[in-house]
Amino acid sequence: MLRLKCVKAEGGREKRRREVYPAPDVPWCPILSLARSTSKPLITTTWTFLTPNVTPSHAHSPTYPSLLQVAVRVRPLTNEERQRGCYRILEVQDDNMLTLMNQATDRNDHLRQKREKDKHFLYDRLHGEDSTQKEVYEDTTKPLVQDVLAGFTATVFAYGPTGAGKTYTMVGTPEQPGIMVQALNDLFQCLNDPSKISKTKISMSYLEIYNENIRDLLQPSGTLDLREDAKTGVIQVAGLSEREILTTKEVMRLLTKGNKERTCEPTAANKTSSRSHALLQVNVRKSAIKGVGEEVKVGRLFMVDLAGSERAKQTQNKGKRLQEGAHINRSLLALGNCINALAEGQAKFVNFRDSKLTRLLKEALSGNCRTVMVAHVSPSHHHREETRNTLVYAERAKKISKKIRPTVLDITSHVTHYKQMIKELQEEVERLKDKITDNKQDCHSGLSQQNTEKLHAIKNELLEKFREQMFLRNKLIDIDSNILALSMELERQNLVVSEWEAERTRMERCRTEHPKGPHGEEIIDMDTDKEKDEDSEDDEPEEVTQAWEDLLYLQKEKQRYSEMRETVQQEMEEVKKCSQSIEETLPNTITNDEQKEIISLLCKVHELEIQKVEMQSEALIKEYELQRRELVIMRYDRQRSLCDQIITRQRQMLDEMHQHMPPELLELYELYQMEAQYATADRDGKYDAHNLLRCHSVLSLRGSTERLPPINGREPEKLFDRPARRHSLGDEGRTESVLSLRSPTSSAGSGWNSLPPLAQYRPSLVSAHGRHSALHYPSDLPPSRGSRPSSDSSSTSMPTIALPTSPNLYTSSAKSEGVPHHLPPISATR
Numbered sequence: 001m002l003r004l005k006c007v008k009a010e011g012g013r014e015k016r017r018r019e020v021y022p023a024p025d026v027p028w029c030p031i032l033s034l035a036r037s038t039s040k041p042l043i044t045t046t047w048t049f050l051t052p053n054v055t056p057s058h059a060h061s062p063t064y065p066s067l068l069q070v071a072v073r074v075r076p077l078t079n080e081e082r083q084r085g086c087y088r089i090l091e092v093q094d095d096n097m098l099t100l101m102n103q104a105t106d107r108n109d110h111l112r113q114k115r116e117k118d119k120h121f122l123y124d125r126l127h128g129e130d131s132t133q134k135e136v137y138e139d140t141t142k143p144l145v146q147d148v149l150a151g152f153t154a155t156v157f158a159y160g161p162t163g164a165g166k167t168y169t170m171v172g173t174p175e176q177p178g179i180m181v182q183a184l185n186d187l188f189q190c191l192n193d194p195s196k197i198s199k200t201k202i203s204m205s206y207l208e209i210y211n212e213n214i215r216d217l218l219q220p221s222g223t224l225d226l227r228e229d230a231k232t233g234v235i236q237v238a239g240l241s242e243r244e245i246l247t248t249k250e251v252m253r254l255l256t257k258g259n260k261e262r263t264c265e266p267t268a269a270n271k272t273s274s275r276s277h278a279l280l281q282v283n284v285r286k287s288a289i290k291g292v293g294e295e296v297k298v299g300r301l302f303m304v305d306l307a308g309s310e311r312a313k314q315t316q317n318k319g320k321r322l323q324e325g326a327h328i329n330r331s332l333l334a335l336g337n338c339i340n341a342l343a344e345g346q347a348k349f350v351n352f353r354d355s356k357l358t359r360l361l362k363e364a365l366s367g368n369c370r371t372v373m374v375a376h377v378s379p380s381h382h383h384r385e386e387t388r389n390t391l392v393y394a395e396r397a398k399k400i401s402k403k404i405r406p407t408v409l410d411i412t413s414h415v416t417h418y419k420q421m422i423k424e425l426q427e428e429v430e431r432l433k434d435k436i437t438d439n440k441q442d443c444h445s446g447l448s449q450q451n452t453e454k455l456h457a458i459k460n461e462l463l464e465k466f467r468e469q470m471f472l473r474n475k476l477i478d479i480d481s482n483i484l485a486l487s488m489e490l491e492r493q494n495l496v497v498s499e500w501e502a503e504r505t506r507m508e509r510c511r512t513e514h515p516k517g518p519h520g521e522e523i524i525d526m527d528t529d530k531e532k533d534e535d536s537e538d539d540e541p542e543e544v545t546q547a548w549e550d551l552l553y554l555q556k557e558k559q560r561y562s563e564m565r566e567t568v569q570q571e572m573e574e575v576k577k578c579s580q581s582i583e584e585t586l587p588n589t590i591t592n593d594e595q596k597e598i599i600s601l602l603c604k605v606h607e608l609e610i611q612k613v614e615m616q617s618e619a620l621i622k623e624y625e626l627q628r629r630e631l632v633i634m635r636y637d638r639q640r641s642l643c644d645q646i647i648t649r650q651r652q653m654l655d656e657m658h659q660h661m662p663p664e665l666l667e668l669y670e671l672y673q674m675e676a677q678y679a680t681a682d683r684d685g686k687y688d689a690h691n692l693l694r695c696h697s698v699l700s701l702r703g704s705t706e707r708l709p710p711i712n713g714r715e716p717e718k719l720f721d722r723p724a725r726r727h728s729l730g731d732e733g734r735t736e737s738v739l740s741l742r743s744p745t746s747s748a749g750s751g752w753n754s755l756p757p758l759a760q761y762r763p764s765l766v767s768a769h770g771r772h773s774a775l776h777y778p779s780d781l782p783p784s785r786g787s788r789p790s791s792d793s794s795s796t797s798m799p800t801i802a803l804p805t806s807p808n809l810y811t812s813s814a815k816s817e818g819v820p821h822h823l824p825p826i827s828a829t830r
């Protein structure tokens with residue numbers, strides 16, 4: 001302990017004497033750092049220097065009395081002040097005493113001098129106008145850096161009126177770095193000392209209080225709130241970013257960044273006036289092995305650059321600047337009040353809550369913290385009042401005393417500590433024992449681990465195969481629906497062609513029987529069959545020609561899809577086989593029941609998916625079946641109407657020839673008529689006992705007469721109302737009476753053209769599969785006529801396209817081939 005004492009004043013100047021003796025409450029320890037020359041010792045102030053090995057535990061650490069250290073720095077007169085003729089009112093006597101001279105600059109003005117005496121102020125350290133940044137740092141902050149490394153909390157803050165040089169001291173310039181930069185540099189240098197076997201982490205945060213709002217200078221966003229721990233009373237800034245720093249370069253970068261963010265505006269008093277209080281916090285966490293334990297010291301260094309107190313008149317601030325100044329002054333007033341209260345020993349009643357600044361500096365002023373205040377003053381007579389106030393405050397602050405102790409999270413070698421260690425070791429032994437036992441089981445678990453991996457592999461493989469199967473199945477459904485659609489279209493076009501063929505045969509017969517036209521015009525006699533054929537082809541309506549072309553194209557497409565189907569089917573069989581073989585090997589590869597269950601569930605899910613797809617496919621096929629049935633019914637209707645015509649014609653002939661109807665023929669006519677009625681009623685869903693009875697009664701009435709009404713004019717037909725039927729394959733909402741096709745008058749004569757044209761079917765076919773290109777007609781189709789049968793080969797000949805989907809349709813055509821066309825056998829068509 002070194003105590004330096006001012007003992008006597010001689011001739012207006014105090015004489016100082018140095019006394020060294022150990023402090024009563026601190027064990028003797030060597031002086032490690034003394035940041036002042038011994039030739040100019042401190043006066044009236046007691047400095048306590050702690051050695052690094054004095055690191056008592058937090059709970060049992062002794063406290064040390066500490067007074068708030070006050071240093072004063074007088075800045076040089078600025079060029080402007082010199083130009084304005086400002087004179088100095090401050091005189092630095094030595095390192096500690098400062099004299100504020102009276103108004104009279106003229107030393108010979110004795111009258112004035114008597115009236116107003118010079119005022120002397122004593123401080124812990126005084127820095128005159130010619131002091132360097134390094135000197136200021138070494139006298140004020142360097143000792144704090146050592147304390148921080150020893151686990152103390154320390155604060156250095158710059159106080160003073162605006163333009164007095166606070167920012168210059170704290171931040172400095174790139175050429176003349178201030179306290180902040182030098183302190184951090186020093187910290188890093190101490191840590192880089194290889195003799196110190198310790199692990200240290202340094203982090204920093206930087207904030208400003210602007211207009212009573214706290215802002216993060218390293219990560220600027222919104223304003224931050226202060227939180228006070230109800231138990232410990234520690235004040236923290238919620239959401240403040242903390243950056244760990246590893247190099248001095250990084251420190252410089254962060255500091256520069258933070259200072260750029262700081263609110264700084266020119267005023268009349270200072271061109272670079274800081275409009276906010278800036279607080280840089282450096283945390284040092286130092287851990288060192290100590291015996292069997294580890295000692296962690298947590299030191300904190302706060303470096304505060306306060307905004308300067310200002311008088312509105314002097315700064316000539318208006319508006320926003322004036323408002324800023326008011327906030328600055330209010331917070332500084334609160335700080336001054338705290339300093340006053342603390343200096344008077346009323347620490348219990350100090351109101352720190354008046355401003356955010358005092359709340360943040362609470363610990364620095366009254367808590368467990370070494371604090372250095374660097375008061376700044378201007379030597380100019382212009383700032384006499386502010387200078388005097390500052391010096392008075394600084395003097396008062398000097399009286400603030402407190403007790404401090406380091407923050408040491410101590411893990412020292414204590415009996416309880418050893419007990420704890422033994423307990424932990426025992427636990428570790430138990431844990432290791434358990435591990436050994438587990439290791440034996442690990443062989444099993446290793447196997448199960450292997451099993452799990454195998455299971456994953458199998459699962460993935462199976463899933464892959466299932467996916468492939470699904471893809472191929474969907475492809476098959478797609479192909480099937482295309483084939484179905486093509487079949488439908490083929491039938492439809494067949495119908496168009498066969499209608500026309502029938503019509504043409506009828507016309508030819510008419511021509512042969514009646515060489516004159518209906519209006520007596522000459523029918524041109526054809527010389528050869530070829531000529532006839534060519535002529536008949538010329539008469540062929542465009543729709544029929546189109547239908548022939550469509551038939552060829554559709555047949556080709558159908559063939560193509562059938563081949564594609566075969567390939568896909570084969571692929572699918574292969575994939576199926578593959579997944580089946582995986583499933584079969586499962587019992588051998590997987591022994592775990594749970595895993596087996598997972599795989600079987602997976603397979604089940606896949607099966608269900610397949611079933612779902614198959615059902616969808618069936619639904620699609622059923623829909624097509626229904627549509628196909630419509631076409632078949634149309635064909636039957638047309639066939640029956642032809643039969644009706646034939647029978648009617650035969651009956652007319654018999655009538656004309658006055659021939660008596662043989663009874664068996666009469667019976668057949670009746671039967672035919674009745675059957676036709678039943679069939680129609682059955683198909684249209686009108687078949688019931690009541691209608692049947694009526695039908696019978698009508699027919700029996702008719703049967704009693706010798707002469708029968710013509711078949712095609714039969715009345716029982718009217719017994720059953722047949723509503724118009726909707727073509728399921730036609731355009732949306734288009735209805736067409738199928739009855740019209742059945743009617744004897746329309747069926748043969750105009751039946752073919754009563755069908756909707758091909759174009760009307762095409763959109764539905766295309767849209768059903770979304771494949772517009774599928775039915776695009778290739779431009780290089782072979783000439784259609786080459787493949788079609790000649791018109792005279794058979795009166796009811798059908799196109800030579802094999803359609804397995806409707807064999808009945810082609811039975812009639814096949815059977816009718818080669819049968820003389822003047823007598824089509826009714827029984828054959830039936």
Ligand SMILES: Nc1ncnc2c1ncn2[C@@H]1O[C@H](COP(=O)(O)OP(=O)(O)OP(=O)(O)O)[C@@H](O)[C@H]1O
Nearest residue numbers: 075162163164165166167168270272273274307308
């Ligand atoms: N010791 C010094 N040596 C040389 N120039 C100095 C010194 N102190 C201050 N100055 C200069 O005086 C001017 C005002 O200083 P500074 O901005 O640091 O004042 P301040 O107290 O921070 O003011 P404010 O409270 O308005 O922010 C600056 O131009 C600065 O460079």
